[in-house]
Amino acid sequence: MMNMVEGGGSAPVKVEERLFQNRYMVDAGRPHIRIRPHETPSKALLAMTRLCPAGCYSVNDRGQVEAVVDGCVECGTCRVVTAQTGELEWNYPRGGFGVLFKFG
């Protein structure tokens, strides 16, 4: 998840530096979003590597999309974008876990 991502019309931005400010209660070993095993990701899933506001998605050496959802801000964009492809198993974190907004 330590990838530098080019932002539109701006200098490279590291999303990790932003997420660092946030509070999380990580449900260790129980990610609330899982990617179903795939050979080739759909265009929609691939778009999430750029579109996810928390930078949770990345492409591995074999061209598959992987997710590390510890920094997820629970917006649901990936769920909506991949609703038609069925590539994600998406649930909210268990009660009390996940992101905790200080200000919201």
Next chain:
Amino acid sequence: MIEERFDAIVVGAGPSGNAAAYTMAKEGLRVLQLERGEYPGSKNVQGAILYADALEKIIPDFREDAPLERHVIEQRLWTMDNGSHVGMHYRSDDFNEERPNRYTIIRAQFDRWFSGKVREAGAVLLCETTVTELLRDTAGRVIGVRTDRGGGTAFADIVILGEGVNGLVGQRAGLRPELKPDTVALAVKEMHFLPRETIEARFNLKGNEGVVIEAMGTITDGMTGTGFIYTNQESISIGIGCIVSDFTESSCTPYGLLEAFKRHPSVQPLLEGSECKEYVAHLIPEGGYNAMPQLYGDGWIVVGDAGQFVNAVHREGSNLAMTTGRVAAETVVWLKRRREELSKANLAEYQRRLEETFVMKDMKKYRKIPSLLHHNRQFFNLYPKLLSGAAQTWFRVDGIDKRTKEKQIFQSFRAGRKLTGLIGDAFKLARSWR
């Protein structure tokens, strides 16, 4: 989970859920409210502006102890190109009134306060509890919920779904369709802290006065969307949002877009030296009236963002959420007093009552706007550039006579959008607006 049977279960402790739970509890109904966050507000995101009118109708004396940031005395509307903005500002001392009309708020604090009122009114609140599914009887009517607290269940005569834009419970139960990428916006926001004197000096404020800036133009890189800057007491909320399907087709990242907005020469001096303490993202339902789902059924009602109650043109949402929550609750109280069943037929009264309020009237008035803006990108990329160019031509004193300048401006518009295009856009906008 809980043996007792409730009159109503409210899913979610945001503005719509709190308004519903408060209104019912105050009228003596036994209310159970379920919230997945550690505390109410811990999962909730908004700009945020509080519209006093909607809350006054629920808690008339809210100003006595609600955590309010600044009352808004000035509204700035900016159309921006890469290096400039053309602004329309409205500032009035009339907004320095005894009962101000709009306030900036910080949702995590405000929702906690509102939730305190809900509990004082007698509702039972369970946090850290995610509702996983609706329970139905053999006839299909909703009779309760299952939660992730050991799979525990709770039962009630009605379930009010105030679960937010990305609410899974109603959707997975088939009560409303999946969100579509072209009717929902993704917004990202940062909280930037500065000393209050600095904010007051930079925005020309005194005391608790506040400014709201709404911006559109090249900041969204051709996508349908807007940016905003809101002044809180000791912080500035800055964010930007665009329609999700536009994002999927663009090459932008949401945080890259926000970063570029922050670095815009019109914005950067406002944030200079600030400390960012939080970065959030959230979806906003922007499909309007045409994207609204069925609002009620046997044993259930949907309120707030989950029902697509957002007026994207006026950036109103929390007031629609509170109003739908209140009206849903009042309908339930009314039916209960008459000892009538909370059936689909009887709950049609909820929608009838909403039709009488600004909520449905505004949703209907702007029903054509979302698709107009989504299919006419010139409103977001071309016109802001033309406006800025025109302003510069007009204001720059360079020895060119004014009649020539007028011609140059007119020609720039014709070159950018042809006369038929200009007239067509004016016509489309007027027709969608009325």
